[in-house]
Amino acid sequence: MFETFPSLALFGGILIGISAALLLAFNGRIAGISGILYNLLFNPLSGSERSWRLAFLIGLIGGGYLMLPVEFELRQSYPPILLIVSGLAVGIGTRIGNGCTSGHGVCGIGLMAGRSLVATATFMASGIITVTILRNFIG
């Protein structure tokens, strides 16, 4: 039981929740990674609007770096076309749907926002359908 219980997954999830709670409690901001990234890249922002977003992304990369190296085996020779189409779909989808796993899935559901509940149910279902098709018909 204890060997199979995903305690690291739970611990990591709790950390993500704490991170979102901190940003909301102190700065009043949603820890939505896609929104933070796109606002930084595509929207003209004032100095302070830009700097907190930049600080968050630097932190995100730094926090990941501190926990490296990872223990899992790296995926090799995954079809490049899948990676490119995936990036495009994630980019377009999270922009027009106003959020990704973090903004809708973690922050929005925490705030019990109806939009986020619907978005999360939709991208989960769509992801499950995609993987099911990928596994059974492509390999």
Added chain:
Amino acid sequence: MKRIIIALISGLIFGAGLVISEMVNPVKVQRFLDLFGNWDSSLAFVMGGAVAVTLVTSRFIVKRKTPWFADRFYMAVKTNIDSRLILGASLFGLGWGLSGYCPGPGIINAMINPAEAVLFLPALIIGGWIGQRYSA
């Protein structure tokens, strides 16, 4: 300055959480989404743990009139469920399933699996730009 430090700390904890929980492993993410195949349930605990924390804390946080270091809460403006939300979330799910990357883990994978990130990340940014044009 206070807000920048909070954002940095928040980002640090978020990034650490993504790596510790193995959300940054796209193979594991795809197995998590493989509900009708060889399902790996462990990542449900990542979402579950994160949402448990935000569900409990958010109600206390937004009870206050303002955040500690800012003049107001910057919440989403939109509250309606429209076709753009559904289309966007569907496209996102499609992309998430195709590679196993969502935006945060995609960014962190620049340090873990650069051979994949060099394809995924530019496509993500171009996709975001296209979405932005479509939004305007």
